[in-house]
Amino acid sequence: MAEPQRSERRLRPAPLLFEPSEAAADPEHFFDLESIEDPRDLLSRATELTLAFRAATDRAVEFQALAAAQLADPRRFDRLTPADIAERAEWTEDYAKKMIEFGRGLLQDGSPQ
16 A cells, blocks of 8 residues: 555545445446446546545545544553554554554644645
């Protein structure tokens, strides 16, 4: 997994639309992309979804880092070690240490944007 990086510019992707449960149960169904016949429209909508998922991933990683930093805070009586955090998040210990530092930086700068 690559080291987390904070992007200064936030993309405003298309909103993710939640699908009805019966559509989500169909493995061939994915945000109604299979029903788009015009390749230009398909490329446009697929690109919007790609950007939205990337933005969501970046945001989730920032929140993971914040949580890791808070859990490792030496002022907490119940703080966790980097090894404990790594085990909970299914990371390596080295990655957990990087995420803790990343989260501390976010906490100093303010919360994720």
